[in-house]
Amino acid sequence: MRNKKLMQYGTVIVVCILVGAVIALLMKNVNASDLGSKSLQELQNQIIEYQRKNEELNNRNARLYDYIRELERGEGESYLLVMEEREKFATFAGLRAVKNDGVVITLSPIGNYMVQDALVRQFTNELSALGAQAISINNERKVTTTEIRTSRENIMINGIAFSRSEPFEIKAIISPTKIDSFVVPYLQSVSESIKKQLGEESVAITVRSEKEIIIPALSEDRIGYAMDLLEPAD
Amino acid sequence: MNNLKWKRIFAIVASLLIGLGVASVVKDLTSMAAEDDVGAEVVRAREELAIEEANFKSLQMQNDQLEARKKLILDSLSEQGVLSEAIAEHGKFAMIAGLTDVKGRGVVITLDDKPDYDPLKDPIESVIHDSTINYVINILWAGGARAISFNDVRLTAISEINCVGPTILTYGVRQMPPYVISAIGPVDDLVEIVRSDSYLARLTQTEIGIRLNVSQEPEVVLPSFLKSRDYSLYMDLLETP
Incomplete structure (x- = not known):
């Protein structure tokens, strides 16, 4: 035991x-x-x-x-070099019209729905993250200083008011090699999840690829041209 | 009877502790060699990183000298009356594009996650996301900012700020909190637009706990985008119509 x-x-x-x-x-x-x-x-x-x-x-x-x-x-070469680089800077800044293949996203409000600034921002941010090199919203070129902000019945873009009851068209130039294979399907999946979130009767979203999109330059009267508060630091 | 029960409990606890101790010693002995290997790899990686950092500093110094030389030549051509108009526009477009260092009155906004963020208890908004950064930057542009940098990376026409997993990237450069957004512009308007924003006010409430600090600065210096990336990589698809 x-x-x-x-x-x-x-x-x-x-x-x-x-x-x-x-x-x-x-x-x-x-x-x-x-x-x-x-x-x-x-x-x-x-x-x-x-x-x-x-x-x-x-x-x-x-x-x-x-x-x-x-x-x-020196000689004539200098002139050509300066002019060539000046044009590169202007293009990079969005001060020149540009073209290439890309995507077009259309946000069309349904019924009394008003497009939200956050929706426009979400798509422009997605496009930037996807490697877009030029973007326009309703033909307003997105530049460094571009704001996308609701002001009552409008969304302000580069200081211009666009009615929230009207469609918004976002165009972007993006690497042609990945437009159809990745960019369009990805943006369509983003659209689907947004529609689920907002409800089917809010906004119609279309995403399509397009050849030879032209994205306009920033108009010279926009704030993007203002340098009044900036000084060279060097 | 009670005494016997306590003895049994004591025996079980003592046995568990002996087990833990024995295993710990055995593990220490057997893993010492493996840890040495990992340690050696870490040391090698640190050395490699130090070399790359030194290379970067030296290339940056070389770049500063070359940029200064270029500026000197352009200034001298301009003073001689040669290409003065083209050179003036060259400088203006570079400044608009974010390709020069600039300074001016402005604001510095610091954003940080909720202290001791607990993913099980705290809402997802208690951590700063790319959307939070993009939101703040957007309201600063709306407030009239003329130039902005995010964690010392100057923003350009395509402000590429996005998340890959838990990391925020700006033009592919990894960023860590605290996130610092510096803006040059009309200071009073910029401060007002941040302080009066209802979304930011909600984020800073105790239950969400985002830390936000806004300071006015008599002089903010923003670096050129060229200090972070090569701009030509971001325009190779753009053709003239």
């Missing part, structure tokens, strides 16, 4: 020791592998980011060096 009891105690103690050992091993494994791989992964991400930045900067310095050499050589 006593032997049986001792056996029972012994078994319980051995099982407890094993359970304790298993818990300890599991906890150590999770903590150690998590911390080690996390910091290593973080460092590797930083290295990749710096390598990309260095490659870009190296290429830019090489181009800048050539540009300076050409400028120093």
Whole structure:
């Protein structure tokens, strides 16, 4: 009888020791592998980011060096170089009309529904994240200073009021290689989820790809041209 | 009887602790070699990162010198009356495009997640998302801002701010909180538009807990976009109609 009891105690103690050992091993494994791989992964991400930045900067310095050499050589070359770079800056700033393949998104309010600024912003932000290089909303070029903000029955874009009861057309130039394979299906899935959120009877959203879209330049009377509060810092 | 029960409980707890202790020692001994390997990889990665950082600094210094040289030549051509109109427009368009360093009166807005954010208890809005940043930037433009940077990355016509998982990226550059948005513009209007915004007021309530600070600055200096990325990569699809 006593032997049986001792056996029972012994078994319980051995099982407890094993359970304790298993818990300890599991906890150590999770903590150690998590911390080690996390910091290593973080460092590797930083290295990749710096390598990309260095490659870009190296290429830019090489181009800048050539540009300076050409400028120093003088004559007619300088004029061409300055004019060419001036046009690049203007195009990048949205001050020149541009064309290429892209997508057109139309937001048409249904019934008494009024288009929300957040909806227009969501699509322009999605397009930027998808790599759009030029965007217009109702033919207003999106530039650095462009606001998209509700003001009563209108949405203000570059200081111009657009009625929230009328359709909004967003055009974007985007890499032709991914328009049909990725951009249009993705934007259509975004539209579907928005429609579910807002209800079917709120806004009709269409997304289509289009060849040779023309995106207009910013008009010269818009605030995007204003530099009155800026001073060169160098 | 009670005494026996306590003895049993004590025996079980003691056995568990012995198990934990033994396993811990065994694990320490066996994993020491593996940890050494991970540690060595971390050290190597740190060294590699230090080299890349040093390269970056040196390339940036070279870039500053080249930009200064270019500016000197353009200024000198302009002073000689050669290309002065083209050079003036060149400078103006570069400034509008966000490709020069600029300064002026402005505001600095700092946004940070709720302290000790708990994903199980706190609402999802307690963490700053790309949409929060884009929202603040949009109201600053609406308030008349002339130039904005986000965590020292200058914003351009295509302000690419988006989330990949939990990380916010600006033109592919990873950002970490606190998020700092600096804007040059009509200071009073900018402060007013941020302070009177109902959405931001809701975010900063205790239950959501976003930390928002707005400060007026007599001089804000914003870096050129060129300090972060190469602008030509963002316009290679644009053709003249």
